[in-house]
Amino acid sequence: MTVRFQIMRDPRFHLLHQVTQRFSDGPESEEYRLARAGFVLEDTLRKKSEVYPGMLLAAHPEPDMGNLYCPVRGVVSEINERYIVIAAKPPQMDDPVMPTVDLSALEGQELLNGLKNMGVDTRFLSQNKELLIVNALNPEPGITWAEPMLATHVRNLRSGLALLQRICRAKRVVIALPEGMNVAYEGMEVVHIVPEYPNSLDPLVVRAVTKKENPPDVGIVGIHTLWGLGRVVVTGMPLTETVVTLGSRNHTGNYLIKNGTRVCDLIAHANIRANKGDTVVVGGPLRGQSISLLARGLDRNTTGLFIVEADTIPPLDGDVQCCNCGACSLVCPARLSPEMLSRYAEFARYDKCVKEHIDACMECGLCGYVCLARRPVLQYIRLAKHKLALDKRAIR
Amino acid sequence: MQHTLLAVSAPPFWHCGRTIWKSNMTFLLALLPAVVMAGINWGIPALRVMALSVSTAVAAEALGTRLTGRPLRVDNFDAALIGLLFSFMLPSAAPWWLVMFGSAICILIGKIAFGGLGASPLCPPVVGWAALFISWPLLMDPNTAELSTSFIDPLVRLKYFGMTAVQDMNWTDLLLGRQIGGLGASQTAALLMGGLFLCARGVIRWEIPCNFLIGVAATAAAFHLARPELYASPLFHLLTGTTLFGAFFLATCMSCSPNREIPMILYGLAGGVLVVLIRNLGMYADGVPFAILLINLLMPQLEMIRPKPFGGR
Numbered sequence: 001m002t003v004r005f006q007i008m009r010d011p012r013f014h015l016l017h018q019v020t021q022r023f024s025d026g027p028e029s030e031e032y033r034l035a036r037a038g039f040v041l042e043d044t045l046r047k048k049s050e051v052y053p054g055m056l057l058a059a060h061p062e063p064d065m066g067n068l069y070c071p072v073r074g075v076v077s078e079i080n081e082r083y084i085v086i087a088a089k090p091p092q093m094d095d096p097v098m099p100t101v102d103l104s105a106l107e108g109q110e111l112l113n114g115l116k117n118m119g120v121d122t123r124f125l126s127q128n129k130e131l132l133i134v135n136a137l138n139p140e141p142g143i144t145w146a147e148p149m150l151a152t153h154v155r156n157l158r159s160g161l162a163l164l165q166r167i168c169r170a171k172r173v174v175i176a177l178p179e180g181m182n183v184a185y186e187g188m189e190v191v192h193i194v195p196e197y198p199n200s201l202d203p204l205v206v207r208a209v210t211k212k213e214n215p216p217d218v219g220i221v222g223i224h225t226l227w228g229l230g231r232v233v234v235t236g237m238p239l240t241e242t243v244v245t246l247g248s249r250n251h252t253g254n255y256l257i258k259n260g261t262r263v264c265d266l267i268a269h270a271n272i273r274a275n276k277g278d279t280v281v282v283g284g285p286l287r288g289q290s291i292s293l294l295a296r297g298l299d300r301n302t303t304g305l306f307i308v309e310a311d312t313i314p315p316l317d318g319d320v321q322c323c324n325c326g327a328c329s330l331v332c333p334a335r336l337s338p339e340m341l342s343r344y345a346e347f348a349r350y351d352k353c354v355k356e357h358i359d360a361c362m363e364c365g366l367c368g369y370v371c372l373a374r375r376p377v378l379q380y381i382r383l384a385k386h387k388l389a390l391d392k393r394a395i396r
Numbered sequence: 397m398q399h400t401l402l403a404v405s406a407p408p409f410w411h412c413g414r415t416i417w418k419s420n421m422t423f424l425l426a427l428l429p430a431v432v433m434a435g436i437n438w439g440i441p442a443l444r445v446m447a448l449s450v451s452t453a454v455a456a457e458a459l460g461t462r463l464t465g466r467p468l469r470v471d472n473f474d475a476a477l478i479g480l481l482f483s484f485m486l487p488s489a490a491p492w493w494l495v496m497f498g499s500a501i502c503i504l505i506g507k508i509a510f511g512g513l514g515a516s517p518l519c520p521p522v523v524g525w526a527a528l529f530i531s532w533p534l535l536m537d538p539n540t541a542e543l544s545t546s547f548i549d550p551l552v553r554l555k556y557f558g559m560t561a562v563q564d565m566n567w568t569d570l571l572l573g574r575q576i577g578g579l580g581a582s583q584t585a586a587l588l589m590g591g592l593f594l595c596a597r598g599v600i601r602w603e604i605p606c607n608f609l610i611g612v613a614a615t616a617a618a619f620h621l622a623r624p625e626l627y628a629s630p631l632f633h634l635l636t637g638t639t640l641f642g643a644f645f646l647a648t649c650m651s652c653s654p655n656r657e658i659p660m661i662l663y664g665l666a667g668g669v670l671v672v673l674i675r676n677l678g679m680y681a682d683g684v685p686f687a688i689l690l691i692n693l694l695m696p697q698l699e700m701i702r703p704k705p706f707g708g709r
């Protein structure tokens with residue numbers, strides 16, 4: 001589909017930023033907050049327990065979701081219904097050192113278990129596919145870590161890819177690079193993608209590589225995930241770090257932060273202020289989630305943190321009705337009619353959403369981006385998807 | 397800093413910046429040259445009709461939202477825009493009660509009765525125009541309403557006096573709006589400017605007006621080539637009556653025009669063809685408003701032409 005530039009002429013949608021600066025280190029803060037939702041706490045973990053880097057704090061009951069590990073040396077200062085709060089303290093000479101784990105001998109299910117015990121989610125990793133595509137584009141506008149990661153974290157990415165190959169067993173591996181970026185990954189097939197959002201979305205990258213829509217037996221992995229896998233192999237320690245892009249109107253930078261780093265610590269570290277009325281977004285600016293508290297901890301799946309200053313975009317205006325301008329159906333990369341989907345969701349006709357092919361939606365967020373009436377279109381679609389998933393589970 | 401009060405909202409958190417307010421303001425800006433030209437050609441009476449129509453429309457919107465218990469949103473200028481578009485199709489000599497009645501019908505029946513902004517199945521200004529045209533044809537026909545002018549009505553001439561009467565049309569007069577017609581709808585050059593501006597700004601999609609005009613020109617050319625002594629040339633049809641106004645400002649009405657490429661093209665073409673068919677074979681001198689009502693009705697069917705979803709069979 002050709003992008004209609006009379007609707008989208010936003011230079012921010014260009015995904016190649018020529019950023020070469022290495023990742024900055026995140027803040028060494030006094031307090032870390034690890035979200036505990038979904039995890040089962042270790043029996044021995046109490047308030048005032050001493051914790052060490054790489055120590056198991058909580059296990060995930062699902063076999064394909066990674067466990068929760070401690071990122072720093074410290075003391076548990078509080079355990080509430082949402083967080084395990086750790087007060088950091090300087091390392092001592094007699095601290096126990098966690099043993100490093102070697103994953104190279106493991107295969108199949110053992111390898112997946114091994115990764116779970118390294119704090120890696122394996123649910124979304126492609127298993128047993130013909131073709132494996134590495135999506136090396138910045139996933140969303142505003143996020144800039146892809147280029148420096150490709151240029152400077154080669155060892156990490158290569159180890160991650162080697163590990164993933166053992167899980168995926170693909171006959172062919174293709175790396176999808178943004179057009180205009182020159183990195184040589186020897187021995188790898190390269191496909192260049194026009195670096196304009198929404199081309200970086202996984203289904204569209206798959207289509208650009210295979211020329212087919214949703215072909216079977218094709219796995220795709222983003223380099224953020226690959227980086228995490230590689231980190232585990234290279235360090236031999238559980239994954240307790242993540243790479244995030246921090247962006248505001250006047251600042252953008254990439255940081256290597258420890259899991260559980262509080263939002264307020266990170267933005268203070270970068271000398272940014274969040275003022276009253278600003279919106280703080282975890283994830284990308286088009287698909288992320290806005291948070292209410294700056295003391296919130298960032299988890300291992302965080303890819304970005306954005307401060308959207310008040311008055312930079314027209315405010316959402318309550319439950320305003322659709323004006324039928326049709327901009328959303330013209331930009332939709334899945335060729336859906338978001339105006340109808342959002343209306344059906346608004347009036348709880350989720351059955352109609354299924355008829356309108358809601359499952360083809362890639363949640364790119366462009367519908368809300370172009371909406372004249374400022375309807376929360378993506379939110380309506382996500383609501384409908386959520387309700388449909390609940391229905392499905394109830395039937396089962 | 398931990399306790400800063402943040403605004404929580406729904407994704408996406410970036411926006412293209414276009415809003416209903418901005419789009420309507422751009423529309424009004426695009427109509428400004430035609431308003432000025434109407435003032436020059438028809439004088440104070442034209443300004444009177446436009447002002448009365450706009451204010452009645454805003455008042456009717458306020459009344460209508462009160463009656464239906466919906467939030468009052470006249471500040472997005474949609475009612476004002478409908479009022480102005482409606483007044484463009486009236487003769488400048490229209491009596492005050494006709495203007496007010498028509499303008500109120502545009503808003504109350506054309507817009508509010510169907511659920512407000514974005515819900516109207518028919519272009520609201522044309523709804524008001526059609527109601528009045530059927531009820532008071534003599535008052536609504538510019539040719540019979542405008543008695544104190546030296547301009548001529550080219551479409552009426554063509555209809556009742558044949559091709560010989562419009563053989564020596566002065567094209568400059570037509571472009572500058574020195575012809576009898578709706579007070580704003582006949583300001584051809586000004587409307588063309590405004591319409592192109594809207595297309596360039598992306599407020600309306602060029603496919604609809606472009607194909608509308610292609611439809612008019614192609615059908616008129618077919619008639620003209622077949623019987624040049626009976627039927628006027630394509631250029632004549634493009635520059636007279638409500639053609640340009642209809643193509644750029646009425647057919648592109650957000651809620652009653654299709655959104656996707658192929659439906660937009662068919663919609664525009666159908667409108668253009670209908671205009672010339674009504675003019676050449678029908679009983680009305682200017683077929684544009686009726687053509688637009690008809691293609692509005694065609695819109696739901698055209699919208700069924702749509703691509704398969706991503707990965708769909």
